[in-house]
Amino acid sequence: MAYSFRIFLLIFGLFLSGCEAVEGPLRVELDLRRLNNSYALLQNGQQCDLTSACDMRIKGYLDTDSPLDAWPGSKPLATWTKVFEKDNDNIPIINKIVSRDVCRGDITRANLRLLVVDVDSLTKNDLIEQFECMVPVENVASGMARATWSTERACDATFNPARIRLNFRYRVFHITLDECGRPPAGATAKT
Structure with missing residues (x-):
């Protein structure tokens, strides 16, 4: 019995170690790499345009307040x-850095939530996909110069996860309180 309890505590401790809060001030950066919608699909499985490719618009924000909340x-x-916005391209290279500063308090994760639509000038925009790009806040670098990018990974797609893919990488690093809330050098979208 005592042996089983120790194993339980060990496993529970390992589970909690991945969820330890990190105190700010720190910056979370996600580098959106590319979106692959090679079949030109909308969320309902139909195609964006019959004669051309999708006209993509991506809106989003980096949720550090309630990253586990439902969409x-x-x-x-x-x-x-x-x-991001690009016309007539089903596989756009994005290369945009989205960042958010956590000036006070602590954080365990961040979630870049993205809405991708096909922009139509004559009718309403059509939903392509909803993405959530979850980032564990761990291995936080002491500053931007020491921060390395993660390996590239895919965001979680809601409607067509096997057919539409959005790749990203991330890094998390401490900043000074004076830097907190100011646009970082090289950032292309701050949410």
């Missing part, structure tokens, strides 16, 4: 920031 998270869609 759309802690901010209404109307307040999300435009991250």
